[in-house]
Amino acid sequence: MSFDIFLGLALTACILGILFRLSVWFSHAITPTREKIPLSTRLQMAFAGFFKVIFSVRLFRVLQSFFTDVLLQKRVLDKSVYRWLTHSFIFFSFVVLFFLHAVGAFTFDLFGSEYIPTLNPVLSLRNIFGLLALIGVGMAVYRRLSMRRHRLKNYASDWTALGLVGIIMLSGFLLEGTKISSYAVYQSMREDYGFYDGEEAMALEAYWVAENGLHSPNLTQPIDEELVATGSALHQDSSCIECHASNKNAFVSYAFASATGPAAAAIGDQGTVGFFWLLHVGACLGLLAWLPFSKMFHMVSAPFSLAIRRVMGREGDDQVNIINRQMIDLSACTHCGACTVECSAMMFFESFQNDFILPSEKIQYLRKIAAGKKIDEQTLQRLQKGLYVCTSCERCTDICPSGINLKEIFLHARYALLNRGVVETSMLSHFSFPLALAQKFTGNHLQALKAVHEAFLSRFKSLPAMLGTLHLSRQKILDNTSYTSCYSCQRCTNICPVVRNYANPVEALDMMPHQIIYSLGIGNTEMALGAQMIWSCSTCYLCQEHCPNQVELTDIFYRLKNIAINTIETGDAK
Amino acid sequence: MKYAFFQGCNIPVRIEQYARATQAVLHQFDIELVEEREFNCCGYPVRNVDEKSYILPSARNLAVAEKKNLDIAVICNCCFASLMKAKNVLATNSQLLEEINLILAKEDLQYSGVAEVKHFLTILHTDIGLKRLKDKLRYQAKDLKVAVIQGCHILRPREITKFDHSFVPEITNDLVQVTGALNLDWHGKLECCGAALAGINDSLCRDLLNEKISGARQADARFIMPICAYCHLQFDTSQLHLAETPEDILPVLLFPQLLGLCLGLGEQELGIMENKTFTSELLQSLSAMLGPPEDDTKKKKKKRKQPAASS
Numbered sequence: 001m002s003f004d005i006f007l008g009l010a011l012t013a014c015i016l017g018i019l020f021r022l023s024v025w026f027s028h029a030i031t032p033t034r035e036k037i038p039l040s041t042r043l044q045m046a047f048a049g050f051f052k053v054i055f056s057v058r059l060f061r062v063l064q065s066f067f068t069d070v071l072l073q074k075r076v077l078d079k080s081v082y083r084w085l086t087h088s089f090i091f092f093s094f095v096v097l098f099f100l101h102a103v104g105a106f107t108f109d110l111f112g113s114e115y116i117p118t119l120n121p122v123l124s125l126r127n128i129f130g131l132l133a134l135i136g137v138g139m140a141v142y143r144r145l146s147m148r149r150h151r152l153k154n155y156a157s158d159w160t161a162l163g164l165v166g167i168i169m170l171s172g173f174l175l176e177g178t179k180i181s182s183y184a185v186y187q188s189m190r191e192d193y194g195f196y197d198g199e200e201a202m203a204l205e206a207y208w209v210a211e212n213g214l215h216s217p218n219l220t221q222p223i224d225e226e227l228v229a230t231g232s233a234l235h236q237d238s239s240c241i242e243c244h245a246s247n248k249n250a251f252v253s254y255a256f257a258s259a260t261g262p263a264a265a266a267i268g269d270q271g272t273v274g275f276f277w278l279l280h281v282g283a284c285l286g287l288l289a290w291l292p293f294s295k296m297f298h299m300v301s302a303p304f305s306l307a308i309r310r311v312m313g314r315e316g317d318d319q320v321n322i323i324n325r326q327m328i329d330l331s332a333c334t335h336c337g338a339c340t341v342e343c344s345a346m347m348f349f350e351s352f353q354n355d356f357i358l359p360s361e362k363i364q365y366l367r368k369i370a371a372g373k374k375i376d377e378q379t380l381q382r383l384q385k386g387l388y389v390c391t392s393c394e395r396c397t398d399i400c401p402s403g404i405n406l407k408e409i410f411l412h413a414r415y416a417l418l419n420r421g422v423v424e425t426s427m428l429s430h431f432s433f434p435l436a437l438a439q440k441f442t443g444n445h446l447q448a449l450k451a452v453h454e455a456f457l458s459r460f461k462s463l464p465a466m467l468g469t470l471h472l473s474r475q476k477i478l479d480n481t482s483y484t485s486c487y488s489c490q491r492c493t494n495i496c497p498v499v500r501n502y503a504n505p506v507e508a509l510d511m512m513p514h515q516i517i518y519s520l521g522i523g524n525t526e527m528a529l530g531a532q533m534i535w536s537c538s539t540c541y542l543c544q545e546h547c548p549n550q551v552e553l554t555d556i557f558y559r560l561k562n563i564a565i566n567t568i569e570t571g572d573a574k
Numbered sequence: 575m576k577y578a579f580f581q582g583c584n585i586p587v588r589i590e591q592y593a594r595a596t597q598a599v600l601h602q603f604d605i606e607l608v609e610e611r612e613f614n615c616c617g618y619p620v621r622n623v624d625e626k627s628y629i630l631p632s633a634r635n636l637a638v639a640e641k642k643n644l645d646i647a648v649i650c651n652c653c654f655a656s657l658m659k660a661k662n663v664l665a666t667n668s669q670l671l672e673e674i675n676l677i678l679a680k681e682d683l684q685y686s687g688v689a690e691v692k693h694f695l696t697i698l699h700t701d702i703g704l705k706r707l708k709d710k711l712r713y714q715a716k717d718l719k720v721a722v723i724q725g726c727h728i729l730r731p732r733e734i735t736k737f738d739h740s741f742v743p744e745i746t747n748d749l750v751q752v753t754g755a756l757n758l759d760w761h762g763k764l765e766c767c768g769a770a771l772a773g774i775n776d777s778l779c780r781d782l783l784n785e786k787i788s789g790a791r792q793a794d795a796r797f798i799m800p801i802c803a804y805c806h807l808q809f810d811t812s813q814l815h816l817a818e819t820p821e822d823i824l825p826v827l828l829f830p831q832l833l834g835l836c837l838g839l840g841e842q843e844l845g846i847m848e849n850k851t852f853t854s855e856l857l858q859s860l861s862a863m864l865g866p867p868e869d870d871t872k873k874k875k876k877k878r879k880q881p882a883a884s885s
Contacts, residue, residue: 389620393583427773430618431619433769434583437807439815445773538768539621558621566624
């Protein structure tokens with residue numbers, strides 16, 4: 001009775017949770033587009049897209065996705081056999097155990113036969129798949145631990161998910177094992193079915209102890225073989241055999257039974273059986289209720305994201321459905337970290353120590369934002385930087401087992417955050433190159449770039465803006481001191497393709513290359529740092545190559561850019 | 575001969591045909607370029623931001639190659655420069671080396687500097703050699719004028735890249751000559767395509783690109799031939815955004831694609847139509863320019879005689 005109540009509660013939580021997660025798909029968004037798309041439009045476009053696919057040849061791609069991407073997990077297999085085995089062990093075992101065991105009565109009913117869990121095939125299959133699932137959990141735990149050195153992050157929720165699956169399997173074995181060894185269970189069965197008394201009963205018991213893992217207080221090893229033989233015959237004659245294949249078929253639980261039997265008997269085997277039943281059922285119902293609120297929701301969302309990927313590819317054309325897709329994709333992340341382990345930008349994570357450089361961590365936080373959670377400004381700024389420190393190599397998008405289109409999510413999120421107007425100095429890096437190449441959100445890009453430019457203008461003074469006396473000093477702030485050998489021949493300026501590009505270079509660049517070197521020579525770095533020239537340098541190295549006195553101009557410009565960015569980042573006062 | 579193939583971040587996702595064509599061409603000479611998934615970004619994108627963060631990624635890539643006991647073959651100029659820069663810096667800065675090795679040790683990697691870095695043009699020019707290239711030719715181009723743009727970071731600074739003569743590069747010149755094409759001497763050959771300014775100073779970036787396109791046109795180039803991946807993207811993608819009419823577009827042909835054709839490899843294998851600026855008409859006219867290789871035995875004889883006479 002109480003089981004039914006708890007099952008009902010867990011199911012309700014699961015269904016309501018799933019409905020809630022589904023509603024988020026169409027009600028939230030991360031996008032730089034300012035006007036909010038109403039829920040009705042989102043749903044309308046989603047359904048329109050859905051039906052367009054269902055009634056077209058693209059339906060084939062959905063089916064293909066279901067078999068190859070969802071069931072066979074080919075995306076994982078292509079990248080790593082280890083991860084594929086891990087997932088397959090857990091996934092297929094869960095599917096088999098669900099139909100064979102959890103709802104076994106219904107399944108067998110469907111095929112017109114009776115569900116008897118103590119007979120084969122259930123008895124042995126349950127153990128085989130339970131064991132495989134446990135091996136899968138073990139492999140997953142090992143991967144999570146050993147990949148930490150490759151920057152894989154582990155959350156409490158990752159361990160909870162693995163823990164729950166592990167507990168379900170382990171408690172299942174222990175439940176079955178304690179039932180096998182339990183004298184109380186044996187007694188009640190014998191009494192219920194009214195078999196044998198006296199010596200015959202003793203013989204049957206001997207048989208069950210010797211062959212079926214029963215732990216009896218009446219018998220001690222070694223057991224008389226004749227008695228066992230008699231018991232065996234009695235067992236064959238009785239209806240026991242109709243419902244009991246040898247418990248050795250449940251090979252894992254049988255092994256547990258012999259190990260835990262004495263202890264269970266000492267504690268009280270009825271209590272032990274009850275405890276493991278509670279643990280097993282509790283963990284199952286717990287997982288059911290927790291499913292929609294955790295990464296286990298990928299069971300629902302990943303088939304969608306994988307099918308959408310097959311249909312839409314990496315680029316979609318419909319703006320509304322691009323956003324719908326992003327929300328579905330975000331909910332399909334399992335935090336497996338496959339993207340992070342192979343991220344091209346991994347070494348920038350080591351340098352800048354910002355978790356959000358790792359794609360899996362970006363997705364985790366974006367998911368929170370997408371679900372409407374408030375995130376503090378400091379975290380948002382780190383996330384903004386993490387989103388920008390990305391080489392746009394799309395490895396993450398290529399590797400994601402859930403088919404998440406990470407690059408599109410990052411593109412939208414990057415400009416959504418930049419829209420807030422908080423200065424992002426990383427825009428001055430070459431991470432901007434692929435973004436400019438893609439020609440997306442160009443207006444947003446220029447606006448954010450303007451904010452960076454203004455931050456520089458307010459911090460540094462350019463030469464034309466300087467009034468009054470110039471400061472000279474002997475201070476050397478650069479480790480590259482090649483500038484000291486400049487003799488102002490101006491060859492650098494004369495050969496510079498950037499200088500050549502402007503009719504009035506002083507207006508466009510503030511200072512010419514030779515003037516920057518000269519300003520370093522007189523110890524006035526402030527002037528050099530404020531010159532637009534360093535940010536207009538195309539880094540072609542012509543000046544450096546042509547300098548007759550080996551002044552390393554381009555290298556020095558790089559160094560000045562480093563210093564200028566660092567000054568803005570650390571907010572150093574003048 | 576095997577190399578760990580360093581493709582960088584742009585090539586696998588945006589210029590896959592460059593990698594494929596290079597692999598196909600080198601395969602003809604029994605050189606295998608092994609794709610290595612453990613490689614990471616070369617570090618170039620953060621060079622404006624922080625020098626140390628620029629060196630570390632290349633050090634890891636070199637350490638990965640070291641662990642696999644392979645040398646690195648590179649296509650992208652900026653990746654090449656970054657790897658060479660890291661090698662240079664770490665050879666002299668022992669403190670940084672120690673610092674970096676501490677980070678690499680977490681992944682059981684170590685940088686000691688044994689892995690060599692080679693640009694694929696060097697492999698063609700020096701390791702295989704012009705003679706072997708010529709012997710394998712099935713076709714040679716006639717009346718084909720190409721404007722090679724070297725890309726800056728492969729030539730300069732010469733102390734770091736040690737690739738070729740930085741004022742009068744010979745490697746590309748020799749290699750293009752092998753294919754029979756005319757390597758134009760044009761105004762932008764050694765200059766910047768503007769890529770380093772993309773997304774930072776877009777108008778200047780466009781100006782520099784336009785200057786190169788019109789320069790190559792003035793020199794009567796049929797194709798522009800970028801060596802660097804960034805240059806390629808500038809000419810093959812950014813150019814499309816700039817061009818007002820399709821006639822304005824100066825099409826891109828990559829060197830291994832041209833060499834591949836001359837070696838008798840198929841257009842599909844070389845991914846020529848994957849160049850966005852290419853059209854099937856262009857492909858036809860390019861094929862029409864390919865003829866049997868010029869028999870230069872006469873020249874050879876003359877050349878052989880000369881040293882004999884002098885000795």
